[in-house]
Amino acid sequence: MVTLMDLPEELLCSICEKAEPSTLLSLAASCKRLNRIAGSQYLLFISHDSQRPLLFVADKETSIAMSFNTLRNIMSIAGSTSRVTTVTFQFSFSAEKTLQQIRLATFLGVKSDIPYFSPSFNMFPSFNGEFGRLLWEAHRLRCSSLTLFGIIPFTQDCFKFSPLINTSLSYFAVDAAFLLSRAQRGWLIELLNASKAISHIRAYGSEGWTHILPKLRLPSITGISFIGKAVGTPSAIEILAEFCNRHQNLCRIDCGSYQSKTSLTPCQYSLSQMQELRASVSQLLYFVSDPSRLCNLKVIEIQCPELDLHLPSMSSHSTTGLWHLFSCLCDRPSIQELIVPANFPGLEKDVLSKTQSSLESRFIYLTKLQFREFHSLAEPARQDFLKWSSKVFPSLKSLELAYSMSMGWDAEQTSCFARTVAKELPLIENLTLEYRTRRVREWIEDPLESTKA
Structure with a gap:
């Protein structure tokens, strides 16, 4: 008696192309060979991209989310989630149903070894359990x-x-809305x-963390990041500094909305372990205005001063604070990389007008510079930024223009810009454009090489 397994693969493929989706799943579950053939046909039928790294799974099927039933079907097919790195789950309103969904989600984590597990919950009475x-x-x-993120119905x-x-x-x-209430801290x-x-x-958000950080004891922590604005009164940056002082392995921090209560109050801790800030x-002036503090700092990223408006001397419409910061940083030999937002309020105007304050600091030790939002500059300003950089950063060996893919340069414009870099900054060895790092000479001679596949 002839069985499906005796048929040639071409005929099996033809049969699967005509089969109903439910039949395809039954065939895929029968053996490895049919799992590959029928399973592939099922994935085509539901338009599932097995190369997609992100999955959004919800209680109900939508245009942007697959249902848990679809996820269960996909998981039965070998290799269907092998490229997935991140899964976000939106669980049901029903506690009983949610538990089943959680079991499926955790089984997916075991089966696929997915490193990022992001649950979000709808409201239901027995959430705590x-x-x-x-x-x-x-x-x-x-x-x-x-x-953990989302608005959670805590009791x-x-x-x-x-x-x-x-x-x-x-x-x-x-998330700022999660677990930061007084009852749950x-x-x-x-x-x-x-x-x-x-x-x-x-x-996400620092409000509430002023009460949490002083009570944490985390011996392995090496980095902490606060993202977004706080609600209400800005949190005290002194609390974050004290937390860093107690954790000597902590070498990378993103300050978020933590602010100093007074302008230019220097940090009282040495924080010699700090490498990235x-x-x-x-915030930076709070940490580095005293040259004896953070003496091993290697990477500094300057962020736009959205929350500095309560400090008159650091108005978001003035670069006074930025040039003061430069004067505090330029003589630090440990600093290897500086990240500057090209759209910093007032920066373009100061550079174009060649104000003396913008040229007073010289970073003779700095070897790597990154301009974020470089595409926001007009074409003449981009050239002036290079001339300005040659005076302020004379020892640069690496230049990166983040988000430069938005500038829309063609081959000739890219090559021309690289030639200007070579002229104004002759020590530059590596230039990063469109998230690709190459030798300056390579950008000049073959600017389109990065797009070849």
Whole structure:
């Protein structure tokens, strides 16, 4: 008796092309050979791109999200999620249904070894219990990265379960609206302190963290990032500095909305372990105005002063603070890379008018410079920025223009710009355009090489 397995592959493919989706799934589950043939046909039928690195899974199928049922079907086909690196789950309103979805989500994590696990919940009465089960599953699976975001329907009471000691979790991200309420802060502190391997925390918004940071003890932490603005009174940057002082492995910080209560109050801690610092002008001045502080700093990113408006001397319409910062940084031999927003308010005007204050500082030690938002400059200003850079950064060996792909240069314009770089900054060896780093000479001679495939 002839079975499907006896048929040639061409005929099996033809049969699968005419089969219903439910039949394809049954065939795919029968053996490895049909899993490949029928499974591939099923993925084509539902228009699933197996190369897609991001998945959004929701309780109901939408134009941007697949349903949990579709996810279950896809998971039954070998290789269908092999390229996935990040999955975001929007769970059901039903507690019972959500638990089933959580089990499927955690099974996907085990099956595909996906590093980023991002749950978001709808409202339902028994959220606390289901959330506890989710964290227990993450603990059991030795999850290394946990991102929690969204508006969560917390009760007024604290959670009734205690976090388990976790030696696997190394990355933790939390939204400003999540777990920062007064009733839950103690539980969050307990969760973080129980996670001995955490090396990086990413927090969206800093409001509430002024109460949390002083109580954290994280021996493995090497980086902390605060993203977005705080609600209400700006948080005190002194609390962040004290946290850094207590954690001697912490070498990278993004200050977010943490502000100094007074302008130019110098940091009282040496923070010699600090290597990378991303902050606004007023925040950076707080840390580096005293040359004995942060003496091993290697990378500095200057962020636009959205939250500096309460400091008159650091008005977002003045570059006074920026040039003061430059004067504090230029004599630091440890600094290797400086990241400057080209759209910093007033910067283009000062550079074009060649104001004396913009030329007083010379970074003789700096070898790498990055301009963010370089595409925001008009064409003449781009040339002037190079001339200005040659005076302020005379030792540069590497120049990067972030977001330069938005400038719309053709081959001749790219080559012309590279020639200007070579003329104005003769020590430059590497030039990064369109997220590609090449020798300056290569950009001049073959500007389109980066687009060849």
